[in-house]
Amino acid sequence: MARRCGERLAGGLARRAGIRVAVACAAVLIAAGCGETDHGSASVRVLTHRDFHLPADALEAFTEETGIEVIVFREDTPDDVINLLERSRAHPVADVVVGIDTLDLQHIIDGSLTEPYVPLAPGPLVDDLAVDDHALTPVSYIDACLNYLPSFYVVPDRRIDELPDAELVPPPVPSGLDALWDPAHAGTAVIPDPATARMGVYLLVALERRYPERGDDETTPWPQVLDQMLRWDVELAPSWEIATFERFAGGEPPPARPISQDDPDPVTLASLSGRRPMTWGTTGLPSVFAEYQPGLPPALDIAVVTDDCVRIGFYAGVVADAQNASLGGRLIDAIGEPLFQFGISDRFGSRPARSDIVSTPAWTEFGVAVHPYRPDPAYVGANWKQWQLTWSQVVRNFSTGPPPPEPEITVTLP
Structure with missing residues (x-):
């Protein structure tokens, strides 16, 4: 079922890092759940939107290291992500949400749409990106x-x-x-x-x-x-x-x-x-x-x-009452690790939330502080x-x- 609803990002499909999943497919996820794939291996469901880039190589490395497959589905806009989280409160369609920005940060917190999670080994963060009570974890930012x-x-x-x-x-x-x-x-x-x-x-x-x-x-x-x-x-x-x-x-x-x-x-x-x-x-x-x-x-x-x-920050969080919250927490840990952080730069020219990550050669030469x-x-x-x-x-x-x-x-x- 999960194979039909999401895109496997491990095992050679890294070049297609995530697709948008229709609401009908989300409904199937609600009914069937995606805690396990067709072969019974553990999986974690990630909800994001088309403007947010997830580094495929980091997700593939996460799967190889943990055995947890990542199933990504995308909505068109951040508003669509928020609406889907609210409509599926009773039966969350995802375990992790990624790409929440500063505009919707307070909405997520006030609506308790995520649950607090403290990464196991948090790195040093760029100033003013941290969120009180760890309701969301900083991923990246743009200026x-x-x-x-x-x-x-x-x-x-x-x-x-x-x-x-x-x-x-x-x-x-x-x-x-x-x-x-x-x-x-x-x-x-x-x-x-x-x-x-x-x-x-x-x-x-x-x-x-x-x-x-x-x-x-x-x-x-x-x-x-x-x-x-x-x-x-x-x-x-x-x-x-x-x-x-x-x-x-x-x-x-x-x-x-x-x-x-x-x-x-x-x-x-x-x-x-x-x-x-x-x-x-x-x-x-x-x-x-x-x-x-x-x-x-x-x-x-x-x-x-x-x-x-x-400055606009982008965040990830474990979805409240998620079916696989513990696996979602492990992915949040990985998102804060150097491999993911180094690969986070996308078509907007975003920067990693960690302040100790070395810039890419293009950023070192042409990025502006x-x-x-x-x-x-x-x-x-x-x-x-x-x-x-x-x-x-x-x-x-x-x-x-x-x-x-x-x-x-x-x-x-x-």
């Missing part, structure tokens, strides 16, 4: 921030007696979230829409911190900032993948090349052919793109804006869905209202 293409912001070299071409003079390098509602920058940016993309919600958390909706009279609230962003032509993409890999990168990694004023072909919006040189991503995005290159490139045309970043905002899980957990509704209302009102005025852009020549 979400703005990314940009440095080549776009290079000022073309010119002779001292030559007048600059205003169309080729770029805006200054973005320095923070202010760039998103600056008319000189906004038309160069594409961001994941918080209404449809989890990465966009992380941007919304950063905006609320920088421009609180109910702040003092001297701070512009983020709904007004959003209105200005839309007026100056910030593009909203329905997903992080589209924003990053299509509209920002153009379907291929940014070229591996040095960034220099000596480039004979200045990078402009026209030369980017519809791509946009600024997006919302992570500090690990340069290392993600480096992995697409043959070997480590000498330079990479992607950089990180180090201000206004926000920042001092991010660490949101309070209780505060963001209680408010992010309301912020999401407000965002959608502002976007809807803008799209149905009168056309915005043309932006006035002042170019400051060097």
Whole structure:
């Protein structure tokens, strides 16, 4: 039964690390249970979502060492994971849940959807990731921030007696979230829409911190900032993948090349052919793109804006009243071990929760360390869905209202 409901990640199938299991299959798991596989060996069921990466080699090593097979099934979104946990409280569909983020951390705790578990040999953790009472165990984190293409912001070299071409003079390098509602920058940016993309919600958390909706009279609230962003032509993409890999990168990694004023072909919006040189991503995005290159490139045309970043943690836990809670605890132990932690980096460019894990070569060369905002899980957990509704209302009102005025852009020549 388990063989039909999940995907075996041991025994040579590591390359297919987890699939999404339909609700109908989850119902079968509820009825039949997955404590043992067809051959009677022990198994542990893992529930996650499509945005979270589980290192297949670490799971395979866990099975080889313990004899416990790992059956992974995925829901589409983190919300789907939470909903399934709540609907299956009486008969849990999984023993372990992985990929809970800061937005839903307090929801899991308040709903007692996991049970406390203290790993047998916990390693040193990155600051502020630990959870009180061990309701969840930190797995990884990202520092979400703005990314940009440095080549776009290079000022073309010119002779001292030559007048600059205003169309080729770029805006200054973005320095923070202010760039998103600056008319000189906004038309160069594409961001994941918080209404449809989890990465966009992380941007919304950063905006609320920088421009609180109910702040003092001297701070512009983020709904007004959003209105200005839309007026100056910030593009909203329905997903992080589209924003990053299509509209920002153009379907291929940014070229591996040095960034220099000596480039004979200045990078402009026209030369980017519809791509946009600024997006919302992570500090690990340069290392993600480096992995697409043959070997480590000498330079990479992607950089990180180090201000206004926000840290998002990802967690795992033993599901409350799980059929195989003890086996789930053994998997939680393995998740905290170096092999799993070293392999946790995924397409977001996430980092291991343990602070003593050596970075991958791509991270060592291209990863960027920042001092991010660490949101309070209780505060963001209680408010992010309301912020999401407000965002959608502002976007809807803008799209149905009168056309915005043309932006006035002042170019400051060097």
